[in-house]
Amino acid sequence: MVYDLYVITDEKIGNGRSHTELARQAVAGGADVIQLRDKNLSGRDLLDTAVAIRDITQDTGALFIVNDRLDVALAAGADGVHLGESDLPIRYARRLAPPGFIIGASVSSVATAVRAWEEGADYVALSPTFATGSKDDAGPGHGLSTLAAVRAAVPLPLIAIGGINAGNVAEVIAAGADGVAVISAVVGEDDVTAAARDLRDRIATAKARVR
Ligand SMILES: Cc1ncc(COP(=O)(O)OP(=O)(O)O)c(N)n1
Ligand SMILES: Cc1ncsc1CCOP(=O)(O)O
Ligand SMILES: [Mg+2]
Numbered sequence: 001m002v003y004d005l006y007v008i009t010d011e012k013i014g015n016g017r018s019h020t021e022l023a024r025q026a027v028a029g030g031a032d033v034i035q036l037r038d039k040n041l042s043g044r045d046l047l048d049t050a051v052a053i054r055d056i057t058q059d060t061g062a063l064f065i066v067n068d069r070l071d072v073a074l075a076a077g078a079d080g081v082h083l084g085e086s087d088l089p090i091r092y093a094r095r096l097a098p099p100g101f102i103i104g105a106s107v108s109s110v111a112t113a114v115r116a117w118e119e120g121a122d123y124v125a126l127s128p129t130f131a132t133g134s135k136d137d138a139g140p141g142h143g144l145s146t147l148a149a150v151r152a153a154v155p156l157p158l159i160a161i162g163g164i165n166a167g168n169v170a171e172v173i174a175a176g177a178d179g180v181a182v183i184s185a186v187v188g189e190d191d192v193t194a195a196a197r198d199l200r201d202r203i204a205t206a207k208a209r210v211r
Helices: 019-028 043-060 070-076 090-096 110-119 143-153 169-174 192-210
Strands: 005-009 033-036 063-067 080-083 102-107 123-126 158-161 179-182
Touching: 005 019, 005 192, 019 033, 019 043, 019 192, 033 043, 033 179, 043 063, 043 070, 063 070, 063 102, 070 080, 070 090, 080 090, 090 102, 090 110, 102 110, 110 123, 110 143, 123 143, 143 158, 143 169, 169 179, 169 192, 179 192
Parallel strands: 005 033, 005 179, 033 063, 063 080, 080 102, 102 123, 123 158, 158 179
Antiparallel strands: none
């Protein structure tokens, strides 16, 4: 699986654009993964939106992940679900998920990353890597030293999330991230497609330099 550029849709940050418009524009710019994240939609509206995004990503080969809701992810035929440390535990989600279904986990330390790996996560996301204004309860950033320590401890794909943008993405890749997940650096930009393309190019350049 390729997780280089992982874009999270957010209608509060998306300047009036819908989840589906944001997903379509991000995929056009080369996003490898789209995550639908919405804390306000009803289950039914979240499902309708998820089905629409699944259709967009299916056409392009991008992965589609639903935040928080394993039931919605399964019902929509998404590729996976993202679960945080207060969400459904990974080991329980794994029991309900079909073979090949992706379960991503937020982690905050080496210890929580190792636990997520042992419980069956497919990727871990250091959350937040830097401070962010896009998630109210995110807390302070764990920084590049924790990112590098998680890299050394866990053999899963490692995503950095929180405060990542064109100016710092290269150092995040150099510290050991396999990919970056972003909201504002893509979804908050006037031209979502161009912002995604620019970040993806920077990730590719940074990877060529460090690997
Ligand atoms: C890729 C990715 N990483 C981390 C998160 C945060 O998940 P969580 O801690 O459960 O917080 P919420 O996003 O649910 O508010 C994420 N969504 N995606
Ligand atoms: C959903 C989430 N989880 C941890 S940080 C974050 C928000 C990331 O947004 P941004 O890329 O704008 O900092
Ligand atoms: Mg969550």
